[in-house]
Amino acid sequence: MSPNGLIALAAGLAVFTGLGAGIGMSLATGRAAEAVSRQPEASGKINSILILGLAITESTAIYGFVIALMLLAKIV
Amino acid sequence: MNISIDTEVLAHLPDGIALFGGMPITNTLVTALVASAALMVLALLARIFALPRFREQPAGVQNVLELMVEGMQRYTIGRLGDGLGNQLAPYMFTIAxxxxxxxxxxxxxxxxARPAPSDLNCTFGLALVTFVLIQVYGIKKKGIKGRLKSYATPSPVIFPIKLVTDLAVPVSLACRMFGNILGGMIVMELLYSVAALSFVLPAFLSAYFTVFHTGMQVFIFITLSLAFIEEAVE
Known part of the structure; x- marks a missing residue:
């Protein structure tokens, strides 16, 4: 296998971080929906906490994406 | 089609200019300078034409300006309280x-047309400013000794872990904004490169990938900066 092919495979594997981020974000969103349905008057606060949590969760996916891009830049 | 994460070097500053000899001028640097110039012109226009006409009953431009400034102030004060919130609102507004x-x-x-935050150098610069602010406010509140002690609570064993966590803040802030905005840009570039998709559709999709994405990232950057500063001074 040529080095370029291996680099492309590695880039594809790096984007698998999206899997964990997706599961984490869905769990957080589900719990937030539950919390809002239980206490609709607190929806503003729940919303801001949710968005902060989602941002931090999403960044794991973004790290994988950035590493994939860095790997792709290495392909000659 | 060729999309690279490295920025395109347009020219090099001549060696004769001291300090910046041979510094490359990239396309993101040009965008950053154009954006700064546009903001300065807008601020000057607001200062010369809008500010002297401010009245007790706001109307027109004054409404928009007051909405933006007061919105940011309310947000930072809501998170950090009166003193610190007032001090940090201008910095957060500048980033936004x-x-x-x-x-x-x-x-x-x-x-x-390549936004400056799609260059890791730009986002890392912004994240470093936030990092310095976290340390400065933390040390100002507790003193150097207290700041070091806060690393060693609840037990001195976790000191290195907390140190690494703290040093990871600028890296994660920079990579997050860089990755998101570069990702949005790449999606739009891919769309434009396919002839059949390059009309009508980009108008709708750029509303998400450019406007919403950018706004979201700014909001997250500001929120996280405030949260880290809040953590340092509490």
């Missing part, structure tokens, strides 16, 4: 204005 203007330039395609 700079990145928002970059997104706007990307949208209308002025200049080289």
């Amino acid at each position: 204005a700079f990145i928002g203007m970059n997104g706007f330039l990307e949208l209308i395609g002025i200049g080289v």
Whole structure:
């Protein structure tokens, strides 16, 4: 296998971080929906906490994406 | 089609200029300078034409300006309280204005149309400013000794872990904004490169990938900066 092919495979594997981020974000969103349905008057606060949590969760996916891009830049 | 994460070097500053000899001028640097110039002109226009006409009953431009400034102030004060919130509102507003203007330039395609936050150097610079602010406010509140002690609570064993966590803050802030805005830009570039998709559709999709993405990232950057500063001073 040529080095370029291996680099492309590695880039594809790096984007698998999206899997964990997706599961984490869905769990957080589900719990937030539950919390809002239980206490609709607190929806503003729940919303801001949710968005902060989602941002931090999403960044794991973004790290994988950035590493994939860095790997792709290495392909000659 | 060729999309690279490295920025395109347009020219090099001549060696004769001291300090910056041979510094490359990239397309993101040009966008950043254009955005800064546009913001300065807008601020000057607001100062010369809008500010002297401010009245007790706001109307027109005054409404918009007051909405933006008061909105940011209310947000920072809501998170950090009166004193610190008032001090940090201008910095957060500057970041929002700079990145928002970059997104706007990307949208209308002025200049080289590659937004500055799609360059890791730009986002890392912004994240470093936030990092310095966290340390300065933390040390100002507790003193150097207290700041070091806060690393060693609840037990001195976790000191190195907390240190690494703290040093990871600028890296994660920079990579997050860089990855998101570069990702949005790449999706739009891919869309434009396919002839059948390059009309009508980009108008709707750029509303998400350029406007919403950029706005979201600015909001997250500001929220996280405030949260880290809040953590340092509490």
